Amino acid sequence: xxxxxxxxxxxxxxxxxxxxxxxxxxxxxxxxxxxxxxxxxxxxxxxxxxxxxxxxxxxxxxxxxxxxxxxxxxxxxxxxxxxxxxxxxxxxxxxxxxxxxxxxxxxxxxxxxxxxxxxxxxxxxxxxxxxxxxxxxxxxxxxxxxxxxxxxxxxxxxxxxxxxxxxxxxxxxxxxxxxxxxx
Numbered sequence: 001x002x003x004x005x006x007x008x009x010x011x012x013x014x015x016x017x018x019x020x021x022x023x024x025x026x027x028x029x030x031x032x033x034x035x036x037x038x039x040x041x042x043x044x045x046x047x048x049x050x051x052x053x054x055x056x057x058x059x060x061x062x063x064x065x066x067x068x069x070x071x072x073x074x075x076x077x078x079x080x081x082x083x084x085x086x087x088x089x090x091x092x093x094x095x096x097x098x099x100x101x102x103x104x105x106x107x108x109x110x111x112x113x114x115x116x117x118x119x120x121x122x123x124x125x126x127x128x129x130x131x132x133x134x135x136x137x138x139x140x141x142x143x144x145x146x147x148x149x150x151x152x153x154x155x156x157x158x159x160x161x162x163x164x165x166x167x168x169x170x171x172x173x174x175x176x177x178x179x180x181x182x183x
Contacts, residue, residue, distance in 0.1 A: 005065030009050040009073050012080050017050060019043050024072065028079025031120060031136045035071055038064060043072070050076075078136040085145040088130045091160035094152075095128040103131060107152040107162065115148055130165070 011017055016027040024035045024043060037043075040061040044051045052069045054061050077083075089096060089107060097104045103123045105113040117123055121135040121144055131148060135141045145164065154161035154169040163169060 003066070005052060005054075005069045007069065009052075009069065009076060011045065011048045011050050011076065013048070015076055015080060017043075017045055017076075024075075026072075026075045026079050028076070028136075030079050030082050033075045033079060033137060035068075035075060037068060041065075041068060074138045078138060082134055082136055083138045083141045084132055084134045085141050086130055086132050086165040087145055087148050087162055088165055089162055090129075090154070094160070094162075096125050096131050097128070099123060099125060103148075105148070105151060105162075108160075109152075113151050115144075115151075117144065 012028075014029055016025075018025045018027075019037075019042070022037050022039070022041075024037060026033050026035075038061070040054060040056045040058060041064075042053050042055055044053055050072065052065065052072060054065060074083075089105070091108065094107050095105075097106075100122055101117045103115050103117075103125065105115065107113065117133075118140060120137065121133060121140060124132040124134065126132065133141050133145050133148070135144075149162045149164065152161045154163045154167075156169060156171055159169050159171055161169075
């Protein structure tokens with residue numbers, strides 16, 4: 001059995017946790033999320049703690065035990081605190097405009113690039129170069145951040161492009177003293 005799957009999930013007082021017909025619904029101050037559990041799993045709630053229990057032990061359920069426990073924990077954290085991911089634009093003239101549900105990027109193309117946020121996702125722009133993507137579903141927040149980064153990924157020579165805050169882009173430097181022989 002998974003060590004991650006065995007750990008208990010703390011359930012805050014403001015969260016309502018329900019399981020009906022294999023679907024878990026988590027309601028909190030920021031919103032509602034639902035997760036369909038695979039066959040062989042069920043949840044138990046005891047004294048503001050949730051445990052994911054395997055009903056029928058199989059190799060497939062054992063391998064997914066930790067995954068679904070982490071998904072449930074991420075849902076509970078999402079409806080209470082929310083998730084954020086920040087991307088930054090690096091380059092001369094690169095900037096972002098807009099707020100809320102739509103962002104327009106000027107990243108060196110002949111046209112501006114518009115990105116519309118899906119449901120429950122909001123954008124916040126800081127200093128015209130940083131975009132904070134926030135929402136309740138960690139997966140969707142990460143996908144939107146990846147979609148924005150894919151518009152102009154950082155290039156390895158000057159480092160220009162869109163990258164996650166804290167992401168390290170290795171810049172290629174020519175080695176000094178390298179000589180080609182035989183030419």
